[in-house]
Amino acid sequence: MTQERLITEYAHDMLGVFGQPALVLVRGSGSRVTDAEGRTYLDLLGGIAVNALGHAHPAWVRAVSEQAAQLAHVSNFFTTPQQVGLAQRLLGYLGAQDGRVFFCNSGTEANEAAYKLARRYGNVRGKGTILALEHGFHGRTLGALALTHKPAYREPFEPLPAGIKHIPATIEALEENLSDHVAALIVEPIQGEAGVLPLPEGYLQRARELTRSAGALLMVDEVQTGMGRTGRWFAHSRELTGQELPDVITLAKGLGGGFPIGAVLTVGPDAGQTLEAGMHGTTFGGNPLATAAATATLQAIENEGLLEAASQRGTRFRAAIEQVPGVATSRGDGLLIGIVLTDSATEQGNPLAPAFVIAARSAGFIINAPDARTVRIAPALTITDQELAEFTAEFPIILAQARKL
Template sequence: MSDANTPATTHGRHSAAGPPTPDATSADDTVRALTGGSSAADWLARYSGSLLGVFGTPQRVLVRGSGCDVWDADGAQYLDLLGGIAVNALGHAHPFVTSVITSQLATLGHISNFFTSPPQVALAEKLLALSAAPEGSRVFFTNSGAEALEAAVKLARRNSTPERQRILALDGAFHGRTMGALALTSKEAYRRPFEPLPGGVEHLPFDDIDALTAAMDAGVAALVIEPIQGEAGVRPLSAEYLRAARDLTRQHGALLILDEVQSGIGRTGRWFAHQAVDGVVPDAMTLAKGLGGGFPIGALVTFGEEVSTLIGAGQHGSTFGGNPVATAAGLATLHALETTGALRNASDVGAFLRRGLAVTEGVVAVRGDGLLIGFDLDGDHAPAAVQAALDAGFIINATGPATIRLAPPLILTQEQAATFLDALPGILDTVRTPTDSTSQEAPA
C-alpha cells in the first residue's frame, strides 16, 4: 500500500484492502448504504441510464483516494497524474483540508450573499497578499473557473464605451463552457453547437507579438489570455509576449485579464504563473481548480481601485459563491501548500519529470512549468496511450491526437514520478506503429 509520501506499488492490480485512512471502513459503509454498492459494470450501466451523456462513457468508477493514489470500484489502484485536471493540489483526502471542511460544515455551511463570514474575508485577504495586489484590489468568489471568467467578461464590458467594445483572446484558448467563457474559447467544436455566442470577441494568433500590436487600439476593452494554455497541450506564452500584452493594454486603456484557473495556486512552483515575468501585473485574474483542494471554488481578483470599482453593488452576484465551507477549504489549501513546501516540490518534481520525458523514446517535445506538463508523441496515438497507461495503473490525459498532459497533485514525490517514467516506454511500445519512430524529429 502507498500513502501520500510513497510510490504506489499495486498499479493495475486488485486489492481487497483500501488505502490506510482511519475512517475508510465507516465511510465505505456509509457510501454503500446511501448508494447501494455495486461493481464497476453495474455503476456504468446505471450511469448511462441516469446522467446526461456529455462526457461519454467514464473510464473507471473511482471510489476512494489517498494522497496521489485512487482506487476504483473493482479494487484496482492508480497513480493520479492528472489531479482532477489540476484541481487536487494536495492530492486526495488530505487530512488537514478534510478536517477544516468538516469542522466548518458542522459550524456554519451556507449563508447566502446577504451576509459574510470570517473564512470569506480571510481568504480574500490571503489571495490579495499572495498576488501582491496593490491598494484598492478586491476579490469576487465564484463556484468554478467558468463562473470566474463570466465575471471577468462583465468586468470587460464595464470597461467598454461606445467606441471601445472589442475583447481579444488567443487561438488555442480554453476559458470555459458557459456562454461568455465559450465566446473566449477558440475551439470550433466547442463553439459551433451553441452559436450565436456573445459578440465582440476576436481571436489572435498564439504568442504573436506583431499580431497583438496590429490588433490593439483604443477600441479594445480587454485582452484575456492564459499564461499557459492547458487544454491546448500546455503551451506557455513567452515572457516577451506577456510583457508586450501588459504594455499594449496599458497604452490603449484595455484591461489585461489573466486566466490562471489551471496555472495558478502553486501549479508552476509559483503562486501564479505570471509571477515568473517581472513587471507583469494584470488588471484582473481568474482562479479556480486548485484553490479549494478539490472543493468547488473560483475567484476573480481585481487589481487596484480603478478596476475594482468598475462593477458596483447589484451588478453581479452568486448565491453559493464565497460560502463559508468553500472559503474555509480555500484557506486550508493555501495554508497547507504554504507550510509544507509544496510549491518547491512542484518545481523540483516537475523538472525531474520533464528531464525524464525528454529522453524517453517516442516523446518528441516537452513543455510546461512546475507540475503542469505537456509532451508530444511521435504519432497520433495519445488517446491509445492514455488507455494503456490506465491499464498499467496511471491516470494521464490526452489534449490532442499526439499530446499528453500531466497535472498531478503538487505533493507528488520524485519516487512516484519515477514509477511513471519507468513504465512509460512500455506503455508507448504497446500503442506505437512501426513508422512512428521514423516520422518525427528527435526528442526535445
C-alpha cells in the first residue's frame, strides 16, 4: 500500500486529534528512519525527546525481546524484580535518601499523579493554591491540562479544575506569589513546548528556598528534560542537589527509550506519604516489560557515556549553528535545543519555522517548530557529530527554500 493511500486511510479511520500525518514511517536504525516509499530521513526529533538510544538499539531490542518471552504484565497486586530494580536505580541517580516511586505510562499520567498529590497535600494542610508557570506544558488530561498554560489547549475543555494560578517565569513573580496559601509549585527546567525556554539563572534555587519557607511542595516536570537529555540525569541538578532536591519529580519520554513508561519520584515524607493506599493507581504502570525496557535504556546511557556525549555534542552543535546566516541564537541544554531564526515569516507571510520544518523534511531531516521563529531538535543521545554536521551544512539551503513557502 502506498504512503499516500495509508495517509488517506489514516484520515478515515483515526480520530483526527493529530491532524494529517506527514509521513508513514516503517523502520529505523540509529538516527535514521525510512518511510513507506523507501526514503530515508535523519531523525533530529527522536519521537519528541523519546528515543534516547535511537531506533532499534541492540541492547534495547534484546531486553524487550527477552522480557516479552518471560513475563510481560502482572497486575498491581504484585511486583516484579524489574519494577523494584528500576525504582532503586532512579532513586540512586537522584541521590534521595528517603525517596519513593510511582510508575505509570506517560508524562501526562505522571503529571496527573503529581497534581493529585499536590491537591491532597493542600487539602490536608488547608492550602488551596497550586502555582504553575506561564508558557508551561504538563499534559492533556484534565488535571495536567489545568496546570498547562496555553489557552488554545485549555479553553475547549473549561471549566477545568480550580485552584491553579499561572505566574510569569520570573524570580520576582515567584517571590510575589509564593505565600503560605500555596500547596505546590510546578515548573519545567526548560519549557520545551514553548520554544525551548530555560528558567532564569537561580530560579530553581530560589523556588526551593521559598517553597520550604511556605511549606509548599516543589514539583519539577522533567518529562522532556530528564534521563540524560540535557547531559545530566535530571536537568534540575544543575542547581539543586543534596539536601536541596525537589519534593516531586515527574519523568517519561526518554525513560523508556521508546517504550511507554512514566514515573513520579518523591523525596521526603511530606510528598512520599501524602497519597495512601487506594488513592491512586494504574493498570499497566510499572509492568515488567516497560521497566525492563527502561532499565536497558538507562544502562546503555551509562555504558556508552551518553550523558557526557549529549552535553558535549550539544555545545559543539550550538556553536556551529549560531554561525549560520539566518540564525539569531539558540537555546537549551545538551541535546534539547531551540534554534531561533532571525525572521518569523516567509515571503508569503506564513510562519517561517513551520515552513522550515516542511523544507527540512523535503531535504531529508525530521524536526519540529514550537513557534513561528523556533526550530526544535531533540535527537537520540547516540547521534554523532557527523550527523549533526549534515544538518548544519544543509541549513542555509533549507532556510532559503522555507522562505519561499
